[in-house]
């Protein structure tokens with residue numbers, strides 16, 4: 001048994017930023033990750049990170065307002081104010097850590113314009129911003145001497161007397177199960193993209209941490225808010241970064257029309273993502289697409305510029321669609337990209353409410369895409385997620401260290417470990433007569449993508465819920481062929497699928513609950529936003545017996561009253 005002050009689950013940007021912050025405050029910290037830290041999905045972020053820097057004549061209030069409008073007024077404004085106000089110092093801190101941001105002609109940090117924003121305030125490193133940030137963050141973690149347990153898979157949280165007391169994890173290279181005690185645990189396990197098929201997310205984005213927290217008693221909030229990105233590649237769903245449109249690329253339909261002029265006359269291609277995705281899907285549904293797609297046209301940007309600023313997009317086009325974007329438009333369509341909802345936290349990452357308006361678990365914290373501080377509400381602005389990971393990763397790290405300094409380690413019975421050992425053993429020794437993990441995973445992903453995409457309706461969502469529940473029953477009989485313990489990836493995939501089914505159910509139940517259209521949740525049977533009844537968050541609690549329990553929570557409004565949302 002190993003003991004820590006703060007244990008961070010997840011070594012993406014949020015997890016490593018949190019670990020550094022906690023260590024800085026004198027806590028004994030370890031970070032666990034199911035893959036090597038630099039293979040986390042943060043590595044795939046291309047376009048950039050937002051901040052309103054005053055010396056550029058920008059104003060955090062504009063960034064805040066545009067984030068609120070982007071969220072379709074569902075984001076909590078106290079949290080958004082923190083995000084926008086603390087963004088600048090975080091960019092400078094990243095620069096000082098060693099992130100080599102791309103520069104403008106004048107030699108100062110360069111910016112590009114991202115969707116839903118009037119101003120160019122997205123800082124970037126060519127089109128591999130996440131990779132540049134993640135590698136630097138990992139260097140900083142090594143430099144600070146934070147203990148890194150990579151290729152460790154967390155299977156459950158330990159809760160003693162209502163407080164989080166540690167985790168149980170598999171050390172993948174030996175298959176041995178460990179009980180790790182901690183005074184505070186921070187979940188930074190990223191998103192759940194792969195609950196949908198296809199998705200822009202890495203195969204490891206399976207919502208593990210959301211399921212861990214949910215099963216431990218913390219509500220998942222705004223899970224119905226699933227972002228479909230407007231430009232994902234035909235076929236495999238690979239992301240073509242928003243930076244392409246930010247740098248001036250257009251969208252065209254089969255008639256060669258720049259159709260966004262009709263849907264968003266002012267912002268056109270740079271309206272918010274939900275708006276652009278719906279416009280594309282409408283064009284496709286009304287017969288102005290080609291083979292289920294519309295086109296992204298970059299030709300006018302010129303080869304030199306594309307190779308310098310959009311090199312990955314260029315390479316991806318060639319490798320995966322056989323299209324040279326300097327010469328031809330590339331077929332794209334809306335695809336699952338990001339989960340706005342997640343583990344309910346306050347602005348310091350706490351998964352419990354000091355005012356007791358919602359129930360959670362003291363000692364547990366969350367940050368990054370796994371968490372729902374409620375910044376993104378119904379729709380996240382591009383380049384606000386990397387910002388979310390560093391600002392709220394840091395805040396969660398600081399708060400967890402402080403919490404840990406006042407808490408004793410709890411006694412944890414070895415029975416916890418034995419219980420988890422038994423669960424894994426049962427899974428491994430089950431006779432695999434039924435479905436494979438892969439089959440259930442694919443059926444779930446396809447059903448979610450069919451019924452919980454850009455356009456939704458009651459009947460479709462009910463079909464998806466029935467499907468998820470049927471798959472859950474089939475999952476309970478699923479077996480793992482590899483019975484060995486060393487690097488048993490079959491076991492990992494089976495455990496991940498369990499988490500994904502929890503997430504799929506929470507998304508569907510949340511979506512059925514919300515009887516209006518807002519942000520990414522657009523119901524063709526209820527197409528209007530209804531502030532009178534639905535200006536509130538949907539919380540989904542796990543129950544031991546029966547379906548999840550639903551609750552709601554008011555939206556925090558500080559300075560921006562809801563308005564009609566036009567771009």
Ligand SMILES: Cc1cc2nc3c(=O)[nH]c(=O)nc-3n(C[C@H](O)[C@H](O)[C@H](O)COP(=O)(O)OP(=O)(O)OC[C@H]3O[C@@H](n4cnc5c(N)ncnc54)[C@H](O)[C@@H]3O)c2cc1C
Pocket residue numbers: 009010011012013014015032033034035036037040041042043044045046047048049129130152153154155188189190191200201202204205208209239337338367368369370382383384385386387389
């Ligand atoms: C293709 C792509 C491009 C994007 N581009 C941008 C962009 O340009 N700008 C922007 O702002 N946002 C972008 N995003 C979104 C953004 O990158 C992510 O939301 C963000 O990086 C998530 O960071 P994270 O630290 O929360 O999680 P991740 O980086 O996903 O890290 C999760 C960590 O948790 C660990 N983990 C998970 N489950 C377990 C478990 N059971 N046990 C142990 N460890 C576990 C993983 O190993 C990993 O280390 C993009 C996303 C994608 C998919």
